[in-house]
Amino acid sequence: MISNSYFLNVVRFVLLVLVQVLVFNRLNFFGFINPMVYVLFLYWYPIKENRAAFIGLSFLLGISIDFFSDTMAIHTASTITIAYMRPAIMRFVFGVNFEFQSFKLSNSTRIQQIAFLTLLIIVHHLVFFTLEIFSLANFLLILKKVLANGVATLILCLLFGSLFSMRKE
Amino acid sequence: MQQIISFIIRYKNFLLYIFLMIISLGFTIQSHSYHQSRFFNSSNWITGNILEASNNVTSYFGLDEENQKLVEENQRLRALLFNEAAIDTARLDSVRQTYTVNTGKVIKNSFSRPLNYITIDKGQKDNVRPDMGVITSKGILGIVENTSNNYATVQSILNEKSNINAKIKGTDHFGSLVWDTKRYNVVQLIDIPRLVTLTVGDTIVTGGMSSIFPEGIPVGTIQKFDLNTSQSFYTIDVELFNDMTNIKNIYIVSNEYREEIINLENKTNEDDQ
Numbered sequence: 414m415i416s417n418s419y420f421l422n423v424v425r426f427v428l429l430v431l432v433q434v435l436v437f438n439r440l441n442f443f444g445f446i447n448p449m450v451y452v453l454f455l456y457w458y459p460i461k462e463n464r465a466a467f468i469g470l471s472f473l474l475g476i477s478i479d480f481f482s483d484t485m486a487i488h489t490a491s492t493i494t495i496a497y498m499r500p501a502i503m504r505f506v507f508g509v510n511f512e513f514q515s516f517k518l519s520n521s522t523r524i525q526q527i528a529f530l531t532l533l534i535i536v537h538h539l540v541f542f543t544l545e546i547f548s549l550a551n552f553l554l555i556l557k558k559v560l561a562n563g564v565a566t567l568i569l570c571l572l573f574g575s576l577f578s579m580r581k582e
Numbered sequence: 583m584q585q586i587i588s589f590i591i592r593y594k595n596f597l598l599y600i601f602l603m604i605i606s607l608g609f610t611i612q613s614h615s616y617h618q619s620r621f622f623n624s625s626n627w628i629t630g631n632i633l634e635a636s637n638n639v640t641s642y643f644g645l646d647e648e649n650q651k652l653v654e655e656n657q658r659l660r661a662l663l664f665n666e667a668a669i670d671t672a673r674l675d676s677v678r679q680t681y682t683v684n685t686g687k688v689i690k691n692s693f694s695r696p697l698n699y700i701t702i703d704k705g706q707k708d709n710v711r712p713d714m715g716v717i718t719s720k721g722i723l724g725i726v727e728n729t730s731n732n733y734a735t736v737q738s739i740l741n742e743k744s745n746i747n748a749k750i751k752g753t754d755h756f757g758s759l760v761w762d763t764k765r766y767n768v769v770q771l772i773d774i775p776r777l778v779t780l781t782v783g784d785t786i787v788t789g790g791m792s793s794i795f796p797e798g799i800p801v802g803t804i805q806k807f808d809l810n811t812s813q814s815f816y817t818i819d820v821e822l823f824n825d826m827t828n829i830k831n832i833y834i835v836s837n838e839y840r841e842e843i844i845n846l847e848n849k850t851n852e853d854d855q
Contacts, residue, residue, distance in 0.1 A: 489605075
């Protein structure tokens, strides 16, 4: 079972990086909307795993996407931020529930799942575009980009989520 | 001592996070203030190969359009050849700079970020070096920034850090071409003095000051112009000839005498001090 989950995560990692850099980085919808679907990796990652390993993996994920998209290390910075904040966000969304052994993402309500995903995306995009634009003078531009890209990412993540929904194990 | 260790163990995730964050912020800030990082660019072996493989598939979709563009360019060059008197790029020879031209293909394009880089399928093996100019059949594209064996990344003119010498065609009033990150089909020409008379629709071409591009490569046309805040220079919006969202075949231009020019200029500057 354990090797199965490792395998699943590795496949997910590779596929999400490829889909992100080969398809979604080139979308340029309306000239500036490029959804970042690789956030799904952090949404799907098992909850009960070692946290340090999780942050390390997110670092790898971010850096591989940065390599492809010539964006210095801003994907990395925003990805490790949500990796670090994930437990806090989960506690906020699911209450103390999620600390029980039996907790599974697929057992929570639809609203909770969406709220969890939305918070991940918002934090990620805020860090990402703040670093990308790199000046607080353009705060409105940052907000505009966060909102537009966030909505696009959320919609695509939900579609992907229902397409490859986790089997109830 | 034990307290320190237990502190580290207790906050190990936080410390790991801070450590990784400092690394990534370091890379980001360093490349904002100086040059694109040596490590974080898509010209390395793995990313170059994957991007090229994907490009091999997708390039078929635009084949018709690309062929059309090349045919049009051939037609224009033929016309120049047959009517030698009509050449307006003949000045190239008279400025004693020889340029060699190399062809290449774009394998990764980007235009929606503040710092855009393009990856091309020619590298050190094909004698591509940093600071060579990259143009298309319609106009300028950017300057080579990093190279690996088989690939190179190009700093697009759609890049906050880009700064290219350009002038108004037919005059010798020159300024710098920069980008305000707003629209991908418009760049700005700054530092043109107030006394110059401008008309909307005038053509902007590269100037001969940079030793990267030959003089007279088309850039775009004037879309709108305003005086800047000090009221002494114009800020001109230039609409590009190139459709930056749709680029395939490119030419890499290198100046054989660039090194000589730079050495001479450096020597002059040293003598002044």
